[in-house]
Amino acid sequence: xxxxxxxxxxxxxxxxxxxxxxxxxxxxxxxxxxxxxxxxxxxxxxxxxxxxxxxxxxxxxxxxxxxxxxxxxxxxxxxxxxxxxxxxxxxxxxxxxxxxxxxxxxxxxxxxxxxxxxxxxxxxxxxxxxxxxxxxxxxxxxxxxxxxxxxxxxxxxxxxxxxxxxxxxxxxxxxxxxxxxxxxxxxxxxxxxxxxxxxxxxxxxxxxxxxxxxxxxxxxxxxxxxxxxxxxxxxxxxxxxxxxxxxxxxxxxxxxxxxxxxxxxxxxxxxxxxxxxxxxxxxxxxxxx
Numbered sequence: 151x152x153x154x155x156x157x158x159x160x161x162x163x164x165x166x167x168x169x170x171x172x173x174x175x176x177x178x179x180x181x182x183x184x185x186x187x188x189x190x191x192x193x194x195x196x197x198x199x200x201x202x203x204x205x206x207x208x209x210x211x212x213x214x215x216x217x218x219x220x221x222x223x224x225x226x227x228x229x230x231x232x233x234x235x236x237x238x239x240x241x242x243x244x245x246x247x248x249x250x251x252x253x254x255x256x257x258x259x260x261x262x263x264x265x266x267x268x269x270x271x272x273x274x275x276x277x278x279x280x281x282x283x284x285x286x287x288x289x290x291x292x293x294x295x296x297x298x299x300x301x302x303x304x305x306x307x308x309x310x311x312x313x314x315x316x317x318x319x320x321x322x323x324x325x326x327x328x329x330x331x332x333x334x335x336x337x338x339x340x341x342x343x344x345x346x347x348x349x350x351x352x353x354x355x356x357x358x359x360x361x362x363x364x365x366x367x368x369x370x371x372x373x374x375x376x377x378x379x380x381x382x383x384x385x386x387x388x389x390x391x392x393x394x395x396x397x398x399x400x401x402x403x404x405x406x407x408x409x410x411x412x413x414x415x416x417x418x419x420x421x422x423x424x425x426x427x428x429x430x431x432x433x434x435x436x437x438x439x
Contacts, residue, residue: 165193165212173222182222191218195288198225201237204262207288208253213317214281216255228255231414232387232433236361237263239385239435243358247345247384248272249301249371250363253318254282254294256387260359261291268293270352274300274310274340275322300324302342303370310340323365328394345375362388369399380407383438387414390434392427400425400436408439 169192176183191212198206198220206225210217219227226233236256240246240263248257251271261269271286271294273279279298286294300310302324311329312322314336321328324342329335349357357378362368368388372379379386386409390396401424404411413420415431425434 162193162211169193169221176222187218187222192221196221200225200259200262201234202241202263204265205289206255206258206262208255208258208285209281209288214253215320216253220255225259229433231416231431233259235414235419235435236260236387239359239387240264240267243267243385245354245357246270246359246361247357247375248361249345250361250365251282251296252278252320252363254285254289254296256361257282257294257296258286258289258291260361261286261294262289265293268295268354270295270297270348270354272297272299272301274298274342275312275319276338278318278322281318297348298341299348300340300342300364301345301348301371301374302367303344303373305343305347306341307339308342309337311335311337321365323367324370325366328366328391343374345371346377347374349375349378357382357384360384360386362386365389366391366394366396369396369403372400372403376403379403383407385438386436388434388436389432390425390427391432392429394427397425397427404436409436410439412437 172186192210193212196208196217208217237259240260244267246260246269248271251257251273257269257271273282283296308324310322311326312319313332314334362371364371411422411425412435413422414433414435
């Protein structure tokens, strides 16, 4: 069985019809099959309809997590506690910054939620950035600008760390300590820019929405966007990883600006007096008051 699965994963001519057949069988009986989702990733085009009818199209070589989740679970299967709230916020957002865009799920969601808006997707890992560009084109999301760039506290270059693998990593970071537990970590130099400088250079008059997922460097990104956050007061969707010490740093930046903290969990949206990392539901919405 394992040998058959490996062969199907590796050969697109086998993968595409096989995954389609298996998905039809699963849907026919209802529910999902976690073993299949985890061991039989999709190769080829993956499409999903958004709540407003927009069509997201991703490409995968059975080599990345997001397209596989969408194929088996649908658009709402990626971060189900966060995606509806993000889509709702993006429908009225003129300018959206997706910091840590990976292969483009949130950037494309924002672009299709408001086709008259502007989305800037920052992804410094070349392998992920190339797939981001391809997915944006396939989705006809012409209002997305893809930047091979990391946002941080200072301008310059820095080493980007990620787990060494043949597939596209879900996570890359400028914080080496985040990956201490992994035996094989690769690194490559990337360009880093303060968000405020980017906003100034590209004359973004109003930033309405920011999505942050940079694996523990979110406080540094916000420090580099300090003027933009203070002046524009955008909504901020942010991943908060537990046990990494980012909570107090985020609060020190956002509390003086009067932001409130809403934990996005599978049981709903919960206002909290303070930020605390959760091992399961990691995303938060920071709302200006």
